[in-house]
Amino acid sequence: MDTAGLFRLCSWLYRILPSVCHKPFKPLKEGHLTHDWDEVEPDPNQLRWKPFEIPKAPQNKLDFVSGLHTLCGAGEPRGRNGIAVHIFVCNTSMLDRCLYNSDGDFLIVPQQGKLLITTEFGKMLVEPNEICVIQQGMRFSVEVFGETRGYILEVYGAHFELPDLGPIDPLCQLPPGLCNVKIAIAQPLAAVTKILRGCTAPEALLSPLISQPAFWGFSGQDFSPFNVVAWHGNYTPYKYHLEKFMVINAVAFDHADPSIFTVLTAKSTRPGVALADFVIFPPRWGVANNTFRPPYYHRNCMSEFMGLIKGHYEAKEEGFQPGGASLHSMMTPHGPDADCFEKASKAKLEPERVAEGTMAFMFESSLSMAVTKWGLQTSNRLDKNYYKCWEPLKSHFNPKCK
């Protein structure tokens, strides 16, 4: 039970047997999660990763849990203030085991492969271009159908909610803009009544425990952890199709801040400053006049982690690939690559489709994120040449020009 905004979040689950009947938890060596942000020296550079590699089954079988890797983050779960970005790569379903996160909430962004997620509230099929949120404490198990990859934003101490909409949330008309909860958010429909397998596999119920960046597990429960015959309440997992986002943009001139593309936000304790925003860059029209339409060059007070679900990101046609990522730390300069700059500077400013067939996203945080050892070294996916994409930029300043 928790509160977020004006709503008390709470659900009641009616079970065949209470969850409490189980053997003691034991620490487990599983996955590669951490919230040790001092593993390696901080790196203020613009960072970009090539697509994270998905191991091949059957030689290297990984499920959703064993294929989890922490890439970057800040803060920590004990103090209930922080975030982590994880990458998951897997090829095998979680068999006879499930997971809950006692530290925080997971916003899951599948990039390749569908996830069939069984929860205590019901099942959700989550495909690339959809996202789902599994909140603190909710047990779930993930079935996959081949090589699967995606991104996770974890928040400690806050829940995701719709961003404050200000003037685009009219009292007299429906629907309000951006991600409209009334028409768009789907919750699992039915309680699961008949998943009867219990936690019989070794260490079948896994939990990353507060203060331990590791999994704990128990086995020997002879009834299903999903033994819920009915539930009611508003604290549930949910999913959202990114195509349903109502995109708002500048229709006269200038480049609007990407916070207009915020799907969900997790508020920090400082009013107006997000612990983390989940922002998308969907297909849309670009119509602004007298404007350099791609993102401007900028340095700002947020950490910007970006991923690409499909297609090409408008500011970097090459190099930033689906299944890869980038991180621009606070105050680190970044912006369109030289190709994009040249093309957009010469382009005729007619209405044009932007980002057709594409879905890029950003996890933007007011915290200063550090990268893990896996991110900088072990994953071996860091693009050492990223900085070169800006090298061809040349000065066009010519005071004699009319």
Ligand SMILES: O=C(O)Cc1cc(O)ccc1O
């Ligand atoms: O850096 C990025 O590519 C993300 C971004 C996009 C945009 O349109 C404006 C600002 C911004 O940080």
Ligand SMILES: [Fe+2]
């Ligand atoms: Fe940016």
